[in-house]
Amino acid sequence: MIEFVNFYLFPALAIGSIYALGAVGISMIFGILRFAHFAHGDLMTVAAYGILAMAAILPINPLLLIPFGIALAVASALAVDRLFYRPLRQLPTIYTVISSFGVALIFRSLVQLLWGSENQVYSSGVTPPLVLFDTFRVSVLHLQAVAATAVIAVLLHYFLTVTKTGRSMRAVADDPELAEVSGLDTAKVVRWTWIIGASLAAIAGAFAALNTSVHPNLGWNLLMPMFAAAILGGIGKPMGAMAGGFIIGLAEELSSYHWIGEGALISPSYRTAVAFVIMIGLLIFRPRGLFKGRLL
Numbered sequence: 001m002i003e004f005v006n007f008y009l010f011p012a013l014a015i016g017s018i019y020a021l022g023a024v025g026i027s028m029i030f031g032i033l034r035f036a037h038f039a040h041g042d043l044m045t046v047a048a049y050g051i052l053a054m055a056a057i058l059p060i061n062p063l064l065l066i067p068f069g070i071a072l073a074v075a076s077a078l079a080v081d082r083l084f085y086r087p088l089r090q091l092p093t094i095y096t097v098i099s100s101f102g103v104a105l106i107f108r109s110l111v112q113l114l115w116g117s118e119n120q121v122y123s124s125g126v127t128p129p130l131v132l133f134d135t136f137r138v139s140v141l142h143l144q145a146v147a148a149t150a151v152i153a154v155l156l157h158y159f160l161t162v163t164k165t166g167r168s169m170r171a172v173a174d175d176p177e178l179a180e181v182s183g184l185d186t187a188k189v190v191r192w193t194w195i196i197g198a199s200l201a202a203i204a205g206a207f208a209a210l211n212t213s214v215h216p217n218l219g220w221n222l223l224m225p226m227f228a229a230a231i232l233g234g235i236g237k238p239m240g241a242m243a244g245g246f247i248i249g250l251a252e253e254l255s256s257y258h259w260i261g262e263g264a265l266i267s268p269s270y271r272t273a274v275a276f277v278i279m280i281g282l283l284i285f286r287p288r289g290l291f292k293g294r295l296l
Contacts, residue, residue: 010139012253012254013142013146013249014211017145017146018249019244019245020149020153020245021149022041022223022229023227025043026040026230026241027230028196028238031236033190035085035096036227037197038101040223040226041104041219041221043077044218044219045217045220046072046076047069047201047205050068050202051122051205052115053115062209063206066202069205073205076198077194077197081194112216115214118215119213121213141210141211153242156238168188172186228276229247231283231289232247234292248278252275
């Protein structure tokens with residue numbers, strides 16, 4: 001039991017937090033703009049490298065530099081929306097989806113051009129884990145990731161349910177034509193969708209980079225699990241995407257736990273396939289997800 005909590009449960013919650021933060025942006029973008037944004041993972045990468053660049057200038061805790069990553073991710077998202085996505089908005093969705101693949105390649109190429117292709121880390125050394133009740137050992141970073149995600153979930157729920165902009169976003173997600181006829185500022189809603197989605201992607205990218213390392217494929221490698229989380233929770237349901245992220249993270253980590261005898265259910269090297277299996281199963285048997293989101 002102690003081994004299970006120390007080496008599987010806490011890491012599962014941490015990776016679930018990363019998936020949850022990334023999945024919210026994917027879910028909101030699809031719910032409001034009606035397309036699958038395949039460059040979302042690379043927004044995480046751009047933000048992670050932005051933090052890396054600032055860490056070379058300001059040698060402080062990288063978590064304190066997340067605002068710089070958020071600013072870079074938001075600026076990048078708004079720029080690509082203006083240059084690439086907005087001109088395609090009246091065309092069939094497939095054009096925007098293909099464009100997002102191109103944007104992902106552009107982001108990755110720029111990262112490789114500016115920072116190279118090798119793995120990099122924010123800081124050297126090992127931070128000792130916290131010991132709880134003289135028994136459980138948990139990484140400080142994992143606790144920070146879970147706590148940050150919980151706080152963000154509460155703030156996002158408040159924003160979407162109480163503020164005027166949040167209610168406008170929900171209205172556009174439910175019926176964009178009716179929302180526009182009713183006089184809602186859809187352009188403002190689109191801007192806020194990118195701002196929130198890119199900001200959460202930046203935070204997710206920072207925690208992912210701290211958990212492993214910074215490299216050009218950082219966000220791309222996490223993209224499919226995040227899509228699986230968004231689909232699991234229900235497309236267009238931000239809180240559902242949060243829940244889906246934790247479920248996917250737990251499913252991936254716990255699938256490699258030695259439940260029976262000495263063998264794991266699957267090899268740890270194949271645990272990413274768990275997200276694909278869950279995603280395909282949901283698309284077949286419950287395409288609207290656990291929280292009855294939009295159909296793809």
